[in-house]
Amino acid sequence: MTEFNQQAKQHVADIIEQKRQLPGALLPVLHDIQNTLGFIPPQAIALIASALNQTEAEIHGVISFYHHFKTRPVGAHVIEVCRAEACQAMGSRELEQHVKNTLNLDYHQNTKDQQFSLEPVYCLGNCACAPSIRVADKVYGRMNAEKFAQLLDKLTTYVVELN
């Protein structure tokens, strides 16, 4: 969904209306937009700026500061690989390489079919059962090549079912 159609515009307007009165409303607004549309479309920035009485440059500055916010569409499944120390101690560097090779992706890239995106993450709080990865709201522990293959299988089957 790359185009900013009428429906997307309406979502953004509704979210802004709902949240604009909150003190420090910008992050809650950005989260809601990204949760609804999957990313923050550039066209949303002007709408947010005028509602919050800020410049577009300011809004853009905030979005670009935070790793979590995306301004381009991401894949159906965002795979986040933990790069932090507890996972490193359990072989996350090799796991990271394996994941990149398997998906043929580097960080911040999407597969051509828009099924997968790859993102780095620094700790998921699963450090006692490292290495960890996260897909959507679920964390997977003691990850290895074999378990990763099973996970990919499950994710792709799920997609087929949906279609």
Place this chain on the structure above:
Amino acid sequence: MAAIKLYIPDDTTAVAMGADDVCQAISNVAKQKDIEIEVVRNGSRGLFYLEPLVEVATSQGRVAYGPVTVDDIESLFAADFIHAGKHPLAHGLTEEIPFLKNQQRLTFARVGITEPLSLSDYQQHDGFKGLQKALTHCSQELVDIVKESGLRGRGGAAFPAGIKWQTVLDARGSEKYIVCNADEGDSGTFSDRMIMEADPYVLIEGMVIAGLAVGAEQGYIYLRSEYPKAAEKLTAAITLAEQAGFLGNNIGGSNNSFTLELRIGAGAYICGEETALLESLEGKRGMVRAKPPLPAIEGLFGQPTIVNNVITLATIPIILAKGGQYYQDFGMGRSRGTLPMQLAGNIKQGGLVELAFGCTLEQLVFEFGQGTYSAKPAKAIQVGGPLGAYLPKQQWQTPLDYESFTAISAVLGHGGVVVFDETADMAAQARFAMEFCKVESCGKCTPCRIGSTRGIEVIDKITNGQDSDANLQLLADLCDTMVVGSLCAMGGMTPFPVQSIMQYFGEELLPKDSLAKEVL
């Protein structure tokens, strides 16, 4: 016959190890066999090496089985585990497992025992006793009790909580705020997460008491976006607490009000730093503010603000319920009470260990943790997150106490303990420290922003054998510049892990073949 009660945690790590599937499979088999069971999705006991841990309620107490996989379920039923039958995965009474039995759980007293969102469970297990007491005291008395407890901030800087509260109590403002720092960015830490997932009401109770103590009626929890399950539990807990009159107006039937809101971060380590956190809450880039003014005087929206870590705030209820003296009787030196330590990385028995200050790192890692997961000798232990030193074997006798750690140029931080075995590449760890600083720097000061990039380059030159001596000197100078020239601990402490590696694992920085050359 009454249903048999089972406990299967709904905790991030338990679920990451398969708890949802195990729960589903057990329910299915029970249904097939026409056995009536009731499954409680509790928090984790913190014995993560046994997750998914399935507990069965018996008249003697709960009996533990773990780590349970879906493939074990048939044999568990065959062994009649629902009546505490013998099985290779059985561990007897949970409370008797040495990893748990040898702890001193104060802040974590209820964690893993109760159903996280059940208010009646919470109250049956001493919940809201602290708040009840608090409602009988005036503000100054509450601050005095926190001072008496000796509690120091558990987020990393170990600043005395009572003194911070006094400053906010004394400060004048049109409004005051209680902000809970739930950004828990340090690798190797998960104690905040466990509290929020397993016992969210204790955090809410602590924040309400903080509000009473300083006259604040609005609170915010700033939670990192990497913790979706904690967000789900907190959202539900806040609503339920409001409905039951523990948040909102007329708290516990008194004239006091306190409103609490959950805010989600957006993947920036620096937003754990309290002033960057406040900027972020205000809807801005997470840029560190210069201090003074202290947040206690000019904090959120320019008003007096308490910023405290989750564990700090979650410890307040037991201090109120049992008294400042009770808490302060635990610990050593100027480190009073208990510290929830987190055993992580290459460790056989990882998990949460809450203990009074004073036990040694060695006891923690080798008695509780039972050494490495890989069974290879341990080489280095990083304590206190990504800005903490890598400690070599000769320092493992150091007692866990703030001052003892400062004395060896190390930090306890938020209590994260990450173990590395002999295969760890210490040069790669030193490089990563700089890389992390580069990724996460807020960019305000040059030594941090540029220094970290230079640090990576210099370490690469050293490991490639390019003019190693001169570049080692350059790295040492760069570290010194970052320490003295940075506004906050991000740039100011990134050198700690690097310097510790230079000092104790220095030969590993040099190219692998350089030692051989020297011999020739």
